Each structure stands twice: as structure tokens, then as C-alpha cells.
Amino acid sequence: KGSAQQHSKQLCWSAGVPDVSERTLIAVKPDGVQRRLVGQIIQRFEQRGFKLVGLKMLQVSEDLLSQHYCQLRQKPFYPSLLQYMTSGPVVVMVWEGLNVVQTSRAMVGHTNPAEAQAGTVRGDFSFHVSRNVVHASDSLEGAQREIQLWFQGNELLNWVCCDQTSTYE
Ligand code: ADP
Numbered sequence: 001k002g003s004a005q006q007h008s009k010q011l012c013w014s015a016g017v018p019d020v021s022e023r024t025l026i027a028v029k030p031d032g033v034q035r036r037l038v039g040q041i042i043q044r045f046e047q048r049g050f051k052l053v054g055l056k057m058l059q060v061s062e063d064l065l066s067q068h069y070c071q072l073r074q075k076p077f078y079p080s081l082l083q084y085m086t087s088g089p090v091v092v093m094v095w096e097g098l099n100v101v102q103t104s105r106a107m108v109g110h111t112n113p114a115e116a117q118a119g120t121v122r123g124d125f126s127f128h129v130s131r132n133v134v135h136a137s138d139s140l141e142g143a144q145r146e147i148q149l150w151f152q153g154n155e156l157l158n159w160v161c162c163d164q165t166s167t168y169e
Pocket of ligand 1: 072081110129130131136138
């Protein structure tokens with residue numbers, strides 16, 4: 001009994017430890033870069049308390065995009081999506097923190113900006129689904145897949161945020 005109790009305590013304990021190292025991929029799409037929204041988008045994630053662990057600007061290849069959007073290949077808008085996403089540079093980032101995948105999706109808002117709430121990135125900066133300013137991974141698995149696709153391991157930094165005790169218990 002003793003060991004079962006200890007085991008369940010351990011489970012409780014490990015379930016109670018927040019996964020502050022969860023990561024997600026956020027990209028400012030070409031329209032966001034053209035419209036000089038990069039700073040404002042970064043600011044929202046910084047001020048929410050998330051930690052930036054990777055950042056770069058690049059002209060995306062069709063090859064990378066076809067992997068990134070592999071689930072959308074059959075969609076009628078796929079060709080114009082590729083054209084849009086390769087029309088100019090993209091700024092791609094990895095943000096880290098508790099529940100960052102889910103919270104980022106809420107911060108970014110509905111895929112269709114017409115349905116996105118005010119206060120979300122898409123709700124504040126866009127009104128059409130074909131120009132929705134930003135990408136955010138939609139699940140933990142998706143985030144892991146996308147981070148591996150867009151970043152080399154050595155482009156992501158493990159660093160300690162000096163205010164960590166102010167953002168987590
Ligand atoms: P999200 O980016 O919110 O995860 P999806 O994965 O469904 O949404 O779609 C990927 C991207 O494809 C969208 O962000 C948007 O740029 C584009 N897209 C989605 N639906 C449409 C559509 N009906 N018409 C044009 N572009 C679309």
C-alpha cells in the first residue's frame with residue numbers, strides 16, 4: 001500500500017508541475033511584414049509573459065510550405081496560399097511557456113479575420129481570410145512538427161528568464 005500511495009503521490013506531483021517548456025511556432029506572414037506589424041506582434045507575446053527562444057526572417061521556399069501546409073494540399077485555395085506565403089519575407093519565431101500553444105491560438109484569433117474577436121491579432125489587424133497576418137501552431141504535435149521543419153536545433157536557445165518567478169508560481 002505504501003508504495004502505491006507513494007506512486008500516486010508521485011503521479012500527482014508530476015501532473016502538478018507546469019510544463020513551462022512547451023513551445024509553439026508563430027510566423028508573421030508576408031502581409032504582416034509588409035505592413036510593418038512585426039514589432040506589435042512580438043510585443044503581444046512578450047507582454048503576455050512568453051519567452052522568445054528562436055527568431056529569423058526568411059523567404060520561404062515552396063518545398064517548405066508544401067510540408068508546412070501538407071494537410072491543405074487538396075483545398076481550392078492552396079495554390080493562392082502558396083503564392084501569398086512566398087510573396088515576400090516571413091518572420092518566424094518559437095515562443096515558450098505554460099500552455100503556449102493554446103494561449104497563442106487564442107491571442108491570434110479565428111482563421112477568418114472577419115470572425116476573429118477584437119483584441120486578437122487577426123481581429124485587430126486584418127479582415128480577410130486570404131491575408132490573415134500571422135500563423136500559430138494549432139496543437140502540441142503540430143507545434144513540434146512545425147518547429148522541426150522551420151528551425152535547426154542550434155537556432156533555438158535555452159536561456160533563463162530573470163523574471164520567471166514573477167510569471168509562474
Ligand atoms: P490556421 O492558419 O488558423 O491554422 P488553417 O490551417 O485552416 O488555419 O489554414 C491555413 C491558412 O490557409 C490560413 O491561415 C489562411 O492563410 C489560409 N486559408 C484558410 N482558409 C482559407 C480560405 N477559405 N481562403 C483563402 N485562404 C484560406
